[in-house]
Amino acid sequence: MPVTTVSAAVHITPVAVKTFFKHYKIKGLKLTRGDAGEAATDDIFFDEGFNIVRAFIELGTNNTIESLQAFTNTHVPAPPWAAVVPITIPIPTCNAAADVLIDWFGPDDLKYVVGGHKWWQVRGLDGVDAEWITEREFLEDLDVEKTSEKKTPEKQLRWEEEMVSKMEHLETVMLYVHGDSHRYQMIRYARKSHGRLFAVNYRKAPQYPWPCPLHDVIAAYLYLTRPPPNAPHKAVPPEKIVIAGDSAGAGLCVALLTVLRDLGMAQPAGAVLISPWVDLTHSFPSVMSNAGSDIIPPYGFIHKPSETWPIQTQMSHTVTATETNPPPIPGHADEVKPSPKRDRVLDAVPQEPLPQDEVPSQASMMMLADIIESSDWVDDVNTEIGRASGIQVEPRMMTETSSGRTRFTEDYEPKPPKVLMENPDDVPLELxxxxxxxxxxxxxxxxxxxxxxxxxxxxxxxxxILAGDGECLVDEIVYLAHKAAHPASYPLRQGALSGSERQQDNAKRFTTPTNVHLQVFDGMPHVLTVFGYTESARYAYRSIAQFVEHVTQNTTYLGNFPFPELYKEIGLEESVHDSDSEVVKIKRSKSGRGSKPGPPWFRKKSKDESSMNEKGNEDPTTSAATGPTLLSRHRVGFAGGADAGIEEEDREEGTSSAPQKKSGVIMLRERVDIHGHVRPMEPPEEMPNLRIPPSQIGLIKEAPVRRWLLGQTMWDERFRRRSKKVLEKRKKLEEKAEKIIRHATGQGLVVNTGEGDAWAFGEQAGEGAPDGQDNVRPMAQPQGGRKSSRSVLTTTGIIDENKRYGPLDLDDENPPPSAIAKRRDTPEALALLRKCVYHTAPVTHNTVPKRKTMEVIKAMFDPSDHPVKPPPQSASEQQVQANLIPMHGLRVWDFLVGYMVRNKAKRRAKQVAAAVGNGVSGVFNGGEST
Incomplete structure (x- = not known):
């Protein structure tokens, strides 16, 4: 059964019932034993929510990845109190983002690392889906007639343009890159920061693997800062933007900052990273040790076999004992592009498969690699190689071409990565x-x-940066925060530096510490903000809003005082010193949240932001006199301080849009308990995850691979019959794709190679076709050059001048095997092919053919096609419209979260009333309890 609201309910209901009884059983045992210790799961709402989310993710692993994508990317109507405006980031902006990435990669990396510069620019939609989101109450007092400059007598504003125009007065913009989050979270961010949120629905893997998601995120940033002429919003200054994301989305935020920094482009005012996934090699211990306390599936994200994923339907067969010597050495992936060092290794060791009893151990492979690494010529180390590996190697010399590349360049292919084994005497596994x-x-x-x-x-x-101490990624998140704040103290291992000139340059160029506020939440799993009804998550939402407003509204002194928590409200104003030692007066906003927001610590709190904790006592992180300042802190990195680790330096001119940092705190390190109370984090020297040597980070290790292999083996056995059917279906789809191209050619399809010739795809293959295209014949170039504005054969399709490439333009490209841009064996790949052939063709097409009558009739009965309109594209890119069931599963979760929030608010109100009745004075502000 696919992932639907009904199947989710059937799967989750027994889990919820079981959790309810188990919860109170454990609670009774704790009372019997007199155990006064507190845990996040003591709250029945969190205990239920945690197990519900984990059960849903488990349901996703028991289904195909397409099914899960369709469920999580279903359009869910917004609640009435939210203003949500869908828009499309146009192709020209996507092209500008592609140019940015092409500039960052360079020609060699594009060819060998990425697999080309075309395939990741191919998309099914005519742009990127996105949404503007804010609270509707923020717009009610605005007159569009007065504020909109785009409305003319000749052209009335569309509904979308009108709503976006109403948001223009909200200066603060959060660009949110969501992982698997829900809309209610984004609405809450917009409400609490009193701004607007721009959510980008980037393309998802495996159909659109890296760098497709990064390409879309860059396009979203450019759309905000450099909107096209027809955009409904004005350009947003980078200093008014905060990028934010959770899980994989947060990792994309860091990648986006990297590209902006490296190319000298303006960075946003700040970034909020919620459980960022930043180490895909899983080289930190918490990936294994926290498996029981996180919502991440125990075996990782494995799925029921489908036409899309996995590439090999029996994936457990892809992990084998190695059959060759290095390269690469155990723990490492092979180099993705040729290099003289890599070619020397190829010359030094036999590359043909060896009998298993002759394959050296891991220790011998390491020794062999060290010998080759330190040697210049192969014939000088033959004796040493033989002694280390027990293999006779014939003396050979490298031969170089006139271009300086070795003879391995043209047919270069990376070898399978080897796994770093725990026992050095073992033969490494190979992926x-x-x-x-x-x-x-x-x-x-x-x-x-x-x-x-x-x-x-x-x-x-x-x-x-926020993380839960129960999540699998907590070690890498903590390491990321410290590495950003202290670049010199956490260097990259030499092996990763030596293969990239950009990496070597960046290590020397970017040495200024990044201001980092790290908070680790007790007992919380991955993406703690999903559980918005917990005290921890409520605190996180308030702190995120505080950070967003601080970095976007107080740029005059942000360079000296990057953290809002360092301030206290004294009366109606506070004096601070800017970089020129002049006194700056920070005035309180008198009109409350209805006006242009001032500094966040002066804002009146909303009703659900009580300063009372669950016991009715005043929250120690707030007070009537000081506002929401966090009083108990472990400040690491004061300039000149003993614990600074590095000396603080001024920012290099042009390397960041943030103001220059003259003095102050580099980093705040804190832990947050289950009640939202803050305490200092232990010193770095007492944290094992910060003492891992750089040489051990970014390596593929045995334990995570063994765990994944165990789960994948069970899945392979469980879905063995399904795997055979998938292979048969793929073969039929390939035949169907060939038929589509053949029919399109018969109707006049002409594709220009960009080299002066036009090619027609069809049965009549002629000599001179491009390599690998036996079904291609040359055709004369149409007179007057390439036709790029309209079709000559039909009025149902167009050639988009801005659309650079399509699926038929990738003969010289080598995309990842899962990318549907070049695949022909999945329904989604065929939908993409039809879209680019019959409906919105790229500029490389000279014609848009008309479909045959029989094809149109068949399309009426094909759920992945449409007789007139473009077929629906992959759910990894295009939102799916809700089915006949009125209540979608995501809406159900939103309802449950809202119910839990209201329930906890009522309990809090009763506790506060009881405390006041007992003589404990409450905290009031303007007649409203805070």
Whole structure:
């Protein structure tokens, strides 16, 4: 049964019932034993929510990835109190973002690392889906007739333009890159920060693997800062933007900051990173140790086999004992592009498979790699190689071409990564196929795939990083925060530096510490904000809003005072010193949240932001005199302080849009308990996850691979019959794709290769066709050049001048095997092909053919096609419209969260009333209890 609201309810209901009885059983045992210890699961609402979310994710692993994507990317109507405006980021902005990425990668990386510059620009939609979100009450007092400059007598504003125009007075913009979050979270961010939120529905893997998601996120940022002429909003200054994301979305935020920093582009005012996923090699211990306390499935994100994923339907067969010597050495992925060092290794060791009893142990492989690494010529180390590996190697010399590349360049292919074994005497395992959905094995250590493996995380805008101490990713998150604040203290291992000139340059260029506020929440799992009814999450929402308003509204002194928590309200104003030692007066906003927001600590709190804790006592993080300032802190990195680790320096000119930092705190390190109370984090020297040597970070290790392999083996056995059917279906779909191209050619399809020739795809193949295209014949170039504005054969389709490439333009590209841009064996790939052939063709097409009558009739009965309109695209890109069931599962979760929030608010109100009745004075502000 696919992932639907009904199947989710059937799967989750027994879990909810079981959790209810188990919860009170455990609570009774604690009372019997007199156990006074507190845990997050003591709250029945959190206990239920945690197990419900974990059960839903488990349901997703028992179904195909397409089914899960369709469920999580279903359009859910917004509640009446929210203003949600869907928009499309147009193709020209996507092209500008592509140019940014092309500039960052360079030609060599594009060819060998990415697999080309075309395939990731191919998309099914004519742009990127996105939404503007804010609270409707923020718009009610605004007259569009007065504020809109785009309305003319000739053209009335559309509904979308009118709503976006109403949001223009909200200066603060949060660009939210969601992982698997829900709309209610984004509405809450917009409400609490008194601003507007721009959510981007980027393309998802495995159909659109890296760098497709990053491409879309860059496009969203450019759309805000450099809107096209027809955009309904004005350009948003970068200093008014905060980028935010959770899980994989937060990792994309770090990658976005990297591209902006490296290219000298203006960075946003700040970034909020919620449980960022930044190490796809899973090289930190918490990936294994926290498996029982997190919502992440125990075996990782494995799925029922489908036409889309996994690439090899029996994935457990792809992890085998290694059959060759290095390269690569155990724990590492192979180099993704040729290099003289890599070619020397190829010359030094036999590349043909060896009998298993002759394959060296891991220790011997390591020794062999060290010998080759330190040697210049192969014939000088033959004796040493033989002694280390027990293998005779014939002396050979490298031969170089006139371009300086070695003879291995043209047919270069990375070898399967080897797994770092716990026992050095073991023969390493070898990964024969892609196991991560997001990227290929060789790409996992790329700094834009695993941002933790950046040479430097310095020179970024201020970061607010949140993690749960029960989540699998907590170690890498904590390490990320410290590496950003202290670039020199957490260097990248030399192996990752040596293969990239950009990485080597960045290590020297970006040495200024990034201001980081790190908070780790007790007992919380991955993406704690999902559980918005808990005290921890409520505190997190308030703190995020505080950070957003601080970095966007107080740019005059942000460079000296990057953290809002360092301030206290004294009377109606406070004096602080800016970088020129002049006194700046910070005035309280008199009109409350209905006016242009002032500094966040002066705002009146909403009704659900009580300063009373669950016991009716005043929250120690707030007071009537000081406002919501966090009093108990462990401040690491004062300039000149003993615990600074590095000396603080001024920011390099042009490397960041943030103001120059002259003095103050580099980093705040805190833990937050289950009641939302803050305490200092233990010193770095007492944290094992910060003492891991750089040489051990970013390596593929045995324990995570063994755990994944165990789960995948069970799935392979469970879905063995399904796997055979998937292979048969793929073969039929390939035949169907060939028929589509053949029919389109018969109707006049002409594709220009960009090299002066036009090619028609069809049965009549001629000599001179491009390599690998036996069904292609040359055709004369149409007179007057390429036709790029209209079809000559039909009026139902167009050639979009801005759309650069389509699925038929990728003969010279080598995308990841899961990318549907070049695939022909999935329904989604066929939908993409039909869209680009019959409806919105790229500029490389000279014609848009008309479909045959029989094809139109068949399309009427094909759920993945449409007889007239473009077929629905992959759910990894396009939102799915809700089915006949009026209540979608995501809406149900939103309702449950809202119910729990209201219930807890009522309990809090009763506790406060009881405390006041007992003589405990409450805290009031303007007649409203805070």
């Amino acid at each position: 024969q196929s892609q196991i991560q959905i997001y990227a290929t094995n060789e790409q996992l250590t790329h700094p834009l795939v695993s941002p933790l493996l950046q040479a430097s995380l310095g020179n970024f805008c201020p970061l607010y």
